[in-house]
Amino acid sequence: MTVTERPRHVTMKDVAQVARVSQSTVSRVLSGAPPAVPISESTRARVLDTAARLQYRPNPLARGLRGAPTMLIGAIVRDVTDPFFAVAIDALSRHARRRDYSVVLGHAREQAEEALALAAVLEARQCDAIVLLGDVREEPGLLEDLGAVDGPVVELWRGAGDGRFPAISVDNADGMRQAIRHLSELGHERIAFVGDPEKADVAVRLEAYRESGDDVVTVRNTAQDGAAALDVLLDRPNPPTAIAAATDVLAFGLLHRAAARGLRVPEDLSVTGFDDIPLAATAVPALTTIRMPIDAMAEAAVERAIGASTETSVFATELVVRASTARPGEHSVPPEGDAARREDAP
């Protein structure tokens, strides 16, 4: 074996030279497509062989420069740390894959600067389409920037879309009403709401809550803030018997602080979440929450992004009753019970 100094990158030209054909022939053979130009079987085989021997890899940059699709969907997400978005990304990636696309992810991390740099990366044909996950309203220049992008932009769970881009969304208001109705039907009369109305989707949930209640604590969307919110609520003169949290993460904080204060859930306090993150089913106690059809929504977003569909539907939520809600002062149904669904049990 001879010493090859710096194998830098094997190009078509290299393959062509070795195979004793022109670079265009190599291109035609390797493109695989129905050859607009006929190639003899012997030549084709020779090219294919040398390409394999030389470990040729097409350069996507050069391909893209010629206008070829990158088969990449860019996803901009506000905060990867949010368990809900993690699941969403996973679903998005799975459905993209089924369509032969890959997902590249950049995240905004609640910082405008970052989001901007990201947008610059994703645009300009680095990827064929962009999916916005969650509410990215806070990024001032981002949306504006995105307007200049070539490919389609789809919003997924944007909350209250302003119609700037097609959106795949969920009926947040109805979801919150389902939670409130569930608590009402159990006999709760003093129901509080905890959430961060800065996020568009939470704002919609809050608005739906306001139709029947007005005991609101505003916090950032962390379990720690959820815990602190419980203290605020319980130190009120007439504390609630049930709390509807805007997200599961907040509900986790509520459950934690309730236990720390010696309060039993659901006997002394009922708690509902929103999102049905993976850990919700194994919370202590298992969390009653509102589930969204993540999988179907991700699929819709992918189809919209790659132009396979032009629909922008609003998906329905589903109440998942577990063990964190009960009649005031009563035990929940079975101690381990998922009244409505059971798929969570191992």
Next chain:
Amino acid sequence: MTVTERPRHVTMKDVAQVARVSQSTVSRVLSGAPPAVPISESTRARVLDTAARLQYRPNPLARGLRGAPTMLIGAIVRDVTDPFFAVAIDALSRHARRRDYSVVLGHAREQAEEALALAAVLEARQCDAIVLLGDVREEPGLLEDLGAVDGPVVELWRGAGDGRFPAISVDNADGMRQAIRHLSELGHERIAFVGDPEKADVAVRLEAYRESGDDVVTVRNTAQDGAAALDVLLDRPNPPTAIAAATDVLAFGLLHRAAARGLRVPEDLSVTGFDDIPLAATAVPALTTIRMPIDAMAEAAVERAIGASTETSVFATELVVRASTARPGEHSVPPEGDAARREDAP
């Protein structure tokens, strides 16, 4: 406003035409670099102005074709859904940002095929470096494929690296010993281990556990499996008084099932986790766990990836004592207590 049919993409040529200069001049002005060729102030201003007016965006593909760095770090992660990796990605992204790099993420989702497609995307100068998060041993062709990549490849939390690529890792064995020692010092004698030894890092933790115990339940890394593992352990003739989980996610499952069975933690059972995911501090009860210096490790990985450093250090873990561990049959210290650290309280 005139009708602009298909603004396709504003190129330097367009800017040059409008600004009445040559395309090379536009390039020189916009590159910003110390001009090897002098440019008059008036020309520079004119170019800058028209570029802004026309909303010019450089095409990164064309840049990359000429060999320019993409300022992108590719991250390949096994499973975005894992809360631990979510935090890691966040840290990675932050540190990359500080160095003017962005992170693009692709995930393997435990599927070889997917990982391969991803590698193809990331290689070939689409990004300047690649960071592997977690154990990707299972992907057969991936590592091999990665060997052919131009840029540097760094493994982060790969567990037991095979030395193929430089690795930033954590002392998993010592971490597990810290947990076991903590439980021993509390007086526990029957300590069980729950984890998925298929993952390299968990395998190391298991090995360290084996130095002092042999009550092992093998499961996949989900909270549901953790819950099921508790049933297995408690139905044994001589059940453990403490369980060291290989990850926080498993510990969540253990806590859930313990509560569902009416078992009090930590009075009847002590539980330790591993990772210190964000929700660990607000588990019910707050989870005693092993923390890793995620931030420092992510920083090290970024520096290694972009060639700013050549060190491959092994980082130390830290025991974080919260409320899920106590002497057998005894209450934990303060009900809400973080004995060792307090930064978790809101």
Next chain:
DNA sequence: ACGCCGCGCGCATACGATTGCCTACAATCG
């Protein structure tokens, strides 16, 4: 035997940005 057709393939150019080299003009020097 000559022209025509079609197969198989190479030439050349384009994509957008970078960069080495060269030109044109002005100012300054000898």
Next chain:
DNA sequence: CGATTGTAGGCAATCGTATGCGCGCGGCGT
């Protein structure tokens, strides 16, 4: 006043791939 230096900027090659167009050659028809 001619030569030199410096300033300002254009020309064209280049990166790797795709593709329209055209060229040569062999076989077949008349």
